[in-house]
Amino acid sequence: MLNSKPRKILIVGGGTAGWMAANLLAAKWQDVDICLVESKDIGIIGVGEGSTPHLKLFFDAINVSDQQWMPQCNATYKNGITFDKWSSIAGFESYFHPFAAQIDDVFTLPLFFKHIQARMQGYAVDAHPDKYFLETYLTRQHLGPLPAESFPFGMAYGYHFDSALLGQFLADQAQRSGVTRIEGHVTDVELNQQGHISAVKLSDGMSLAADFFIDCSGFNALLLQQGLGVNFTSYKQNLFNDAAVVMPSAIAERLPVETRSTALTNGWAWKIPLSNRFGNGYVYSRDYIDADQAETELRQHLGLLDADVEARHLRMKVGRVEKHWHKNCLAVGLSQGFIEPLEATAIALSFNTIAQFMQYFQQGHFSNQFEDEFNKDINARFDGIRDYIVCHYKANQRQDSDYWRDNASNTHLSDNLNNILHLWQHSHDFVGDMYKHNLMGSYQPKSWACMLAGYGVFPPLRPDKSVDKAIIRREMDALNDFIRRCGLNFQDHHALLAKLAD
Numbered sequence: 001m002l003n004s005k006p007r008k009i010l011i012v013g014g015g016t017a018g019w020m021a022a023n024l025l026a027a028k029w030q031d032v033d034i035c036l037v038e039s040k041d042i043g044i045i046g047v048g049e050g051s052t053p054h055l056k057l058f059f060d061a062i063n064v065s066d067q068q069w070m071p072q073c074n075a076t077y078k079n080g081i082t083f084d085k086w087s088s089i090a091g092f093e094s095y096f097h098p099f100a101a102q103i104d105d106v107f108t109l110p111l112f113f114k115h116i117q118a119r120m121q122g123y124a125v126d127a128h129p130d131k132y133f134l135e136t137y138l139t140r141q142h143l144g145p146l147p148a149e150s151f152p153f154g155m156a157y158g159y160h161f162d163s164a165l166l167g168q169f170l171a172d173q174a175q176r177s178g179v180t181r182i183e184g185h186v187t188d189v190e191l192n193q194q195g196h197i198s199a200v201k202l203s204d205g206m207s208l209a210a211d212f213f214i215d216c217s218g219f220n221a222l223l224l225q226q227g228l229g230v231n232f233t234s235y236k237q238n239l240f241n242d243a244a245v246v247m248p249s250a251i252a253e254r255l256p257v258e259t260r261s262t263a264l265t266n267g268w269a270w271k272i273p274l275s276n277r278f279g280n281g282y283v284y285s286r287d288y289i290d291a292d293q294a295e296t297e298l299r300q301h302l303g304l305l306d307a308d309v310e311a312r313h314l315r316m317k318v319g320r321v322e323k324h325w326h327k328n329c330l331a332v333g334l335s336q337g338f339i340e341p342l343e344a345t346a347i348a349l350s351f352n353t354i355a356q357f358m359q360y361f362q363q364g365h366f367s368n369q370f371e372d373e374f375n376k377d378i379n380a381r382f383d384g385i386r387d388y389i390v391c392h393y394k395a396n397q398r399q400d401s402d403y404w405r406d407n408a409s410n411t412h413l414s415d416n417l418n419n420i421l422h423l424w425q426h427s428h429d430f431v432g433d434m435y436k437h438n439l440m441g442s443y444q445p446k447s448w449a450c451m452l453a454g455y456g457v458f459p460p461l462r463p464d465k466s467v468d469k470a471i472i473r474r475e476m477d478a479l480n481d482f483i484r485r486c487g488l489n490f491q492d493h494h495a496l497l498a499k500l501a502d
């Protein structure tokens with residue numbers, strides 16, 4: 001067991017996870033020798049083109065501005081995600097899931113929650129989330145998330161990017177910060193007498209020793225799972241999807257500021273705007289549809305049935321390891337687990353894992369003192385995101401395939417998710433009770449409420465509960481006017497990106 005800062009850290013794998021880890025380590029622990037080994041024969045997964053606001057936190061941590069990286073990665077801004085056709089309730093065929101914004105807490109959220117509570121009691125109040133948020137307004141107007149300097153509220157935003165270009169950018173940045181890149185194919189993991197990793201062996205016979213190892217070897221999970229035998233917990237019972245087919249399409253004239261997620265017959269399709277193309281993918285379950293059928297359905301959905309566009313097929317392993325940090329090894333990225341890309345959370349999880357590990361490791365004077373606490377935290381993050389994503393499937397009311405019917409009747413729900421759904425149906429103070437019972441997990445009440453209200457999960461209207469329509473109209477008019485005036489502080493997405501590239 002180490003009790004002093006490692007002299008040498010070896011990262012195995014040069015995908016997004018590996019180079020993110022390399023950059024963060026190099027930025028914070030300049031006195032440590034950091035090496036990364038990657039196999040050109042295997043390559044990277046090369047998908048994953050959407051992020052949450054955590055990517056901004058990562059770039060802030062390594063001191064890289066939007067201007068430095070976005071133009072090089074064909075990146076665009078993201079205000080959130082529109083979910084199309086997940087609900088079949090009239091008036092709820094589509095809703096927008098915004099990121100957080102400071103303005104919400106003060107002005108928009110209180111009215112949204114008040115109207116939800118009224119609607120849950122049967123009052124005829126329009127509680128569709130699209131009516132309540134500045135981020136939704138900006139997205140519908142194709143406005144980017146960066147306000148004028150005089151605007152007093154901060155906005156959280158994510159990005160869309162070309163994952164291969166992002167990988168290259170991060171690799172160059174890390175090597176400029178002193179990280180050594182080695183090309184090699186790892187064939188073996190060598191353990192010492194205490195069962196710690198002492199070295200990895202390459203196919204050319206070379207051995208790479210280090211004090212600490214970071215497993216970023218993707219779904220292969222060479223070090224933590226294969227080398228140290230840490231168990232993997234599958235989410236397959238909760239989340240059915242295990243494959244994807246991806247292909248590009250031509251970008252629209254007006255550049256969207258959102259990801260679109262459209263429910264198809266046996267899964268869902270993403271549409272992600274980059275500055276030069278859309279990235280598209282159909283995430284589906286092989287238990288319900290095969291790869292050829294999925295490709296045909298995606299082509300139909302995109303209007304590319306006869307087009308000469310190449311499709312890529314991928315498998316996904318959904319779940320997480322039981323321990324992300326074990327002995328002298330930390331797993332980051334697909335090697336530690338994957339949920340599914342519905343909320344584009346994988347990069348966020350990688351960032352959280354590395355940042356939190358560095359904090360705990362340092363706080364424990366580079367011993368394993370906080371290993372259990374760390375693993376508990378990261379497991380809770382994974383399970384919290386899983387629950388939020390499972391709820392998208394559980395709450396659907398589509399009847400057009402066994403896939404959707406089986407998802408709606410799936411009883412493999414965590415206690416947390418069952419409790420949240422119970423509160424939604426029965427609590428008179430959904431938000432207060434979420435906090436009281438510590439149920440947020442990885443998502444705030446705003447996100448849960450946007451999803452459930454966006455699907456139209458409400459009881460029938462009650463004729464005995466009457467509302468003063470004039471008051472509601474006045475409240476909504478004031479809110480809409482406020483949002484519209486706030487919108488004057490934001491610029492067209494295209495113009496914003498053009499400025500970055502100047």
Ligand SMILES: Cc1cc2nc3c(=O)[nH]c(=O)nc-3n(C[C@H](O)[C@H](O)[C@H](O)COP(=O)(O)OP(=O)(O)OC[C@H]3O[C@@H](n4cnc5c(N)ncnc54)[C@H](O)[C@@H]3O)c2cc1C
Pocket residue numbers: 012013014015016017018037038039040042043044045046047048049050051163184185186187216217218219220222244281314315316332333334335341344345346347348
């Ligand atoms: C369909 C799909 C859609 C996704 N969409 C999103 C999204 O929108 N947003 C998001 O945040 N994430 C998304 N992800 C996840 C995202 O792609 C990954 O989390 C991210 O790319 C990090 O991958 P990685 O670095 O862990 O693995 P990889 O990219 O697979 O990299 C693995 C690395 O390990 C190396 N390696 C493997 N074996 C060996 C060996 N024996 N010797 C040496 N080197 C080896 C490889 O050479 C490679 O460099 C998506 C994933 C899938 C499958």
